[in-house]
Amino acid sequence: MKQETLSVAAVAFILALLVTIQLRVVNQPPAEIMPATRAHELTVELQRLEEAAASLRQEAKDLQQKLLTATQGYAQAEAALKTEIEKNKIQAGLVPMEGPGVEVIVSDKPAEGPPEMKRYLFTVRDEDILRIVNELWGAGAEAIAINGQRLVSMSEIRVAGTFINVNLNRITPPYVITAIGDPDVLQGTLEMEGGVAETLRKWGINFVVEKKERVEVPAYEGPMAFRYAKPIKEGAEE
Amino acid sequence: MMWLGVWMVLVGLTLGVVIGLNVPLVIPQVYGKYLGIAILAATDSVFGGIRAGMEESFDNAIFLSGFVANTLLAAGLVFIGDRLGVELYTAAVVAFGVRLFQNLAAIRRKLIKK
Numbered sequence: 478m479k480q481e482t483l484s485v486a487a488v489a490f491i492l493a494l495l496v497t498i499q500l501r502v503v504n505q506p507p508a509e510i511m512p513a514t515r516a517h518e519l520t521v522e523l524q525r526l527e528e529a530a531a532s533l534r535q536e537a538k539d540l541q542q543k544l545l546t547a548t549q550g551y552a553q554a555e556a557a558l559k560t561e562i563e564k565n566k567i568q569a570g571l572v573p574m575e576g577p578g579v580e581v582i583v584s585d586k587p588a589e590g591p592p593e594m595k596r597y598l599f600t601v602r603d604e605d606i607l608r609i610v611n612e613l614w615g616a617g618a619e620a621i622a623i624n625g626q627r628l629v630s631m632s633e634i635r636v637a638g639t640f641i642n643v644n645l646n647r648i649t650p651p652y653v654i655t656a657i658g659d660p661d662v663l664q665g666t667l668e669m670e671g672g673v674a675e676t677l678r679k680w681g682i683n684f685v686v687e688k689k690e691r692v693e694v695p696a697y698e699g700p701m702a703f704r705y706a707k708p709i710k711e712g713a714e715e
Numbered sequence: 716m717m718w719l720g721v722w723m724v725l726v727g728l729t730l731g732v733v734i735g736l737n738v739p740l741v742i743p744q745v746y747g748k749y750l751g752i753a754i755l756a757a758t759d760s761v762f763g764g765i766r767a768g769m770e771e772s773f774d775n776a777i778f779l780s781g782f783v784a785n786t787l788l789a790a791g792l793v794f795i796g797d798r799l800g801v802e803l804y805t806a807a808v809v810a811f812g813v814r815l816f817q818n819l820a821a822i823r824r825k826l827i828k829k
Contacts (some may be wrong), residue, residue, distance in 0.1 A: 480775055481773065481775045482719060482720045482723050483719060483722075483723070484775050484776075484778065484779050485723065485724055485727075485764070486723035486724055486726065486727035487727065487738075487779075488727070488730040488757075488760070488761060488764070488778070488779070488782050489723075489724045489728045489731065489761075490727035490728070490730050491731065491757070491782075492728075492729070492731065492754070492757050492761060493727065493728040493729070493731025493732050493735065494731035494732075494734055494735045495731075495735075495750060495754050495757060495786075496731075496735070496754055497731060497732050497734075497735025498735050498738065498742060498750065499747060499750045499751055499754055501735070501736070502742050502743075502744055502746075502747040502750065503744075503747060504739070508770060513745070524791055528807065608826065660763035
């Protein structure tokens, strides 16, 4: 009987102890503990953020790729533009050129008569130079220079006093006309029967045509201003 | 003799409450679940003991072993269930709850029949 009483008391003690502790646990202020739901929420949030970070990283990679492609495109466009500009400069005569061609040397014959005669009969005139140049263009010359003056679309060859001006520069005899093109064709055109060479020689002018493996034609260095001319826009009606 | 038993029970309860309120150790709320199911099992054992006492078939050894074993097993099984991902908590609550109410019902009948 005594033993039973003791065991009942012990059980009562343990039960009371457990209940009290449990009450304290249940009544714990929520700040001290981390509810399982909160932990779960945080885990989900972390996962979501990690996914977002991964997708953003992917996006950054894509954008970098695009940027790279764009930069490459830019470089290509720049290269194309440079090529185009170079081509245009060559066509405008702003680039020194070299190649096979002919060198024509035209000079007055040493004077034999009175100086007046020489001046009016046996000197090389602007028209003679023009004719030679015209023949050369006609024979397919691609670049021509007279005494180092490159002929371009605006070049003039005209008499100014007792001298000849090319590109507003005074040139003096002997006149050296350099032309790039097929040497045989160029020479043939000039030396043709009844051609320029024959005519000029008849007039008593020294006329030498030399075929050359390689001649150099300098670039045009004068001004090239368009003050009046304006390009017509395509499709625009007057 | 009966009064001594009552006194002993009251002394045990009081002592338990006082000590329980003063222990510095605080169990994390996560484990409160296991303590709760242990208390349910213990309560069931206590009511089982009271019923046995009324039926004059009280056995001290059975009472004590039942109390200890039920308490520990209930908490232990729920703990294992949680580790395995099985909601044994619900099963334990239902099982001990049903037994508790059966014991209560038996005690009520005995009291009325007296």
